[in-house]
Amino acid sequence: MIPLSWYLVLAFILIGLGVYGMMVKRNLIRVLIGAEIIGNGVTIALVALALYNSPFTFTGQGLTIIIIAIAAAHTALAMVLMLMYHRRYGTVDLGQPVRQEEITGV
Amino acid sequence: MQGFETLFEQVEFILLAGLVLILAYLALEHEDIVYAAFFFGMMASVVAGFYLLLEAPFIAGMQIAVYTGGISALIIFGVLLLPRAQDSTLEVFPTSRAKRIGVLITSVVMILSGILALLFPWPESFVSENINLSQNLEELAKWLWGSHGIYVQMTALIILTALVGAVVIMKMEKAERLEPIKGEFGIEAETHPAYTETQEEEQ
Amino acid sequence: MRLFIDFIPVLIWAMLAAVLVIVMLFASWVLRPHVLQNSEKTSTYECGEEPIGPARVSFPYNYLTYTILFLVVDVLGAFLWLLSSSSLRFTEITVWQFILFTGIFMVGIWYVIKRLPETYLSGSETVELYQKARASSKSSSAHEEA
Incomplete structure (x- = not known):
């Protein structure tokens, strides 16, 4: 068997990469990709911890199923909100939201 | 046979971990957002390999069905719907101050999760030592x-x-x-x- | 028997697929003529037409609704897949839970399909509104002149 710490280190690096993407990037779609990478790291850690702690094996797997289902819901809602942001500010830039009227001068 | 199995498992873990980390880095850092979305989809399907290593076949299937089939398709579709997202000038942060704050928050989160991953005594806090390897979905x-x-x-x-x-x-x-x-x-x-x-x- | 031993054929197939792609790309790189690449050569090929603008254009927004519907049905299918692939003995409570779960999803999908015409601007609707606004502005200006 692989030691538990290998999985935890992998999940730790994935969470770090995702937080870096969410904090440093300006493009909204890349921020969303960072959030999904955090979700993947968390599910790997949860399934590994549940497997190595045998009374909670199926608790961890069931909770992972629910996490994946809710990740689908929040991605759909985030995408629609991003569409609305694009409609209102004319860009997907988080750095400087500008009203569309100021760009086009209407 | 047992030694070969352990060795094979460790080699497979290192291979998959290297692939996942490279693909996640490319998904965040590749300058073309379309390629980044495709790299995210590939990363999500490689993560399913870890669930096979962790004796969770149903979660591997659900990961491929929902993440690779649904969420990455939605992200690629969002990139197609928002043509301004493909602007490569978005990849450079305007001020170095904002970037420094982002790196600071990232390092704080990484220190906290690193304490949880490396220093917290997980095996001692477990109820039992033996590992449950049953794969039945029932x-x-x-x-x-x-x-x-x-x-x-x-x-x-x-x-x-x-x-x-x-x-x-x-x-x-x-x-x-x-x-x-x-x-x-x-x-x-x-x-x-x-x-x-x-x-x-x-x- | 560990689970990943069963999936060694999948690993072999994945490696075969990767090797095949690399070999084919390399073979085409060897076989193709290495001529000078100019902007005329690398532009999008359209028969007898000058290509206008970039190839990545904006799609209508309302296609996103269909993708979200696909995602929701995907999640519904994944939950029911667990129920169908296991040999769980159904009790009365499980059946009622299944009915309630599917019913909630069906209410959501019904709502989306019912509201679908209100979520995007179709071409005929735009033309109708345009003509109506034009007629009203014409009548109001005629009224002012009179």
Whole structure:
């Protein structure tokens, strides 16, 4: 068997990469990709911890199923909100939201 | 045989971990957002390999069905719908101060999760040492549908709320688009100079 | 028997697929003529037409609704897949839970399909509104002149 710490280190690096993407990037779609990478790291850690702690094996797997289902819901809602942001500010830039009227001068 | 199995498992873990980390880095750092979205989809399908190593075949299948099939398709579709997201000038942060704050928050989160991953005594806090290697889906189905059915219904309600919210936001978007056509100060509410001129000529 | 031993054929197939792609790309790189690449050569090929603008254009927004519907049905299918692939003995409570779960999803999908015409601006609707606004502005200007 692989030691538990290998999985935890992998999940730790994935969470770090995702937080870096969410904090440093300006493009909204890349921020969303960072959030999904955090979700993947968390599910790997949860399934590994549940497997190595045998009374909670199926608790961890069931909770992972629910996490994946809710990740689908929040991605759909985030995408629609991003569409609305694009409609209102004319860009997907988080750095400087500008009203569309100021760009086009209407 | 046992030694070969352990060695094979470790080699497979290192291979998959290297692939996942390279693909996640490319998904965040590749300058073209379309390629980044495709790299995210590949990363999500390689993560399913870890669930096979962790004796969770159903979660591996669900990861491929929902993450690779649904979420990464939605992200690629979002990139197609928002052409301004493909602007490569978005990849450079305007001020170095904002970037420094982002790196600072990232390092704080990484220190906290590093303490949890490396220093926290996980194996000592476990109830039992032996590992449950059963792969039958019956136990999982019994846990999810039999004894914790309220979680399933709550998930369904959350997804219903997300659907209704998405449709309501799309309706608001349409109302905002209709405004320049039929609004009080819309384009068509004013008299069109070229149109009125032709009308006068006809009269 | 560990699970990943069963999936060794999948690993072999994945490696075969990767090797095949690399070999084919390399073979085409060897076989193709290495001529000078100019902007005329690398532009999008359209028969007898000058290509206008970039190839990545904006799609109508309302296609996103269909993708979200696909995602929701995907999640529904994944939950029911667990129920169908396990040999769980159904009790009365499980059946009622299944009916309630599917019912909530169906209410959401029904709502989306019912509201679908209100979420995007179709071409005929735009033309109708445009003509109506034009007629009203014409009548109001005629009224002012009179």
